[in-house]
Amino acid sequence: MVSPRFGVTRGRGAPTPAALTVTLGIAAASWVVALRQMSGMDMGVATRLGSFGFFLVQWVLMMAAMMLPGAVPVVVRRARASRPMRVVPLFVGSYLAVWTLVGLAVYALYRPHGSVAAGAIAIAAGVYEFTPLKQHFRRCCRESAGSGLEFGLYCVGSSIGLMLVLVGLSVMSIAWMAIIAALVLAQKLLPGKAAVDVSLALAIVGLGVLIIVAPTSVPGLMPSM
Numbered sequence: 001m002v003s004p005r006f007g008v009t010r011g012r013g014a015p016t017p018a019a020l021t022v023t024l025g026i027a028a029a030s031w032v033v034a035l036r037q038m039s040g041m042d043m044g045v046a047t048r049l050g051s052f053g054f055f056l057v058q059w060v061l062m063m064a065a066m067m068l069p070g071a072v073p074v075v076v077r078r079a080r081a082s083r084p085m086r087v088v089p090l091f092v093g094s095y096l097a098v099w100t101l102v103g104l105a106v107y108a109l110y111r112p113h114g115s116v117a118a119g120a121i122a123i124a125a126g127v128y129e130f131t132p133l134k135q136h137f138r139r140c141c142r143e144s145a146g147s148g149l150e151f152g153l154y155c156v157g158s159s160i161g162l163m164l165v166l167v168g169l170s171v172m173s174i175a176w177m178a179i180i181a182a183l184v185l186a187q188k189l190l191p192g193k194a195a196v197d198v199s200l201a202l203a204i205v206g207l208g209v210l211i212i213v214a215p216t217s218v219p220g221l222m223p224s225m
Contacts, residue, residue, distance in 0.1 A: 019079035019088045023072050026092065030064035034177075037061070041172040044221045046112045049171070058172075059103035063096055066181040067155065070188030071095060074151055091148040098152025102160070106167055113168075115215035115222065121168030122208030125161035129201035134161065138187060159184045165204060169211075173220060 037058055041047065049055040071092070078091050128134055137157030166173070166180045183200070207218075215221050 016076070016079045016083075016085060016088075018085055019076050020072060022085075022088055023068055023075045023092060026064055027068035030061045030068070034058065034061040034065050035174055038172050038174055038177075042170050042174065042220060043112075043172075044170045045114060045118045045168075046222075047170050047172050048112055049107060049110055052107060055107055056100070056103060059106070060096060060100055062177060063099040063103070066177065066184060067095075067099060067159075068092065069181075070185045071151070071155070073189070091151075094148030095152040095155075096148075098149060098156055102156055102163070106171070110167065110171070115211050118168045118221065119208040119210075119212035119215075122165050122211060123205050124208075125164045125168075126201050126204030126206075126208060128161035129197065129204060134158065135192065138192060141188060142191075155188070158187065161204075162187075165207075169218075170220060175220065 041050075050058075075088060075091055079085065079088050134157070137154050140154040141151070141158040162180050162183055166176050169176050211218055211221060
């Protein structure tokens with residue numbers, strides 16, 4: 001029997017397999033399409049976002065690919081509690097709607113930038129990992145939520161620092177997208193441990209410092225001349 005913490009149990013009240021299939025299926029399909037669309041767009045800190053429509057579609061695909069795997073336990077618990085499968089698309093859709101609003105903010109504020117700005121963003125993101133606010137949102141993101149909107153707000157609060165690292169270093173980088181997705185998934189599914197969390201925060205701060213003092217040592221950060 002798998003721990004109920006992850007929303008997967010056997011016996012009475014077992015989660016709807018369709019909820020798991022639908023959520024992971026959307027994530028997998030989003031990875032495939034997003035990777036095809038992002039091919040050749042990575043210019044490091046000089047990456048441009050393209051038209052509003054293109055970026056918005058690409059951002060939603062990225063968020064579905066990166067965020068839905070970690071949302072599976074909550075989606076399954078929600079489906080098990082409510083029974084009708086129609087709650088799954090509603091929950092997932094409202095969850096992604098919150099991340100879409102984040103994408104709108106990124107599009108409005110983002111500009112191609114230099115290594116100093118990218119390093120400063122990474123340092124700020126690393127510092128955020130230390131804060132009680134981050135830990136509060138991380139705990140809430142691991143627990144059941146009343147709606148996809150509520151869950152989305154919790155998870156934005158938990159993962160916004162890591163997402164800023166992606167935006168600062170190269171928002172269209174397949175490699176950084178995969179790294180950040182793995183970190184987000186680990187933080188959603190695994191309990192917090194001070195040694196691991198502090199090490200990650202220090203690593204992000206250290207990356208920011210490295211970007212500022214030696215940007216060419218970070219692969220893919222600076223556009224090829």
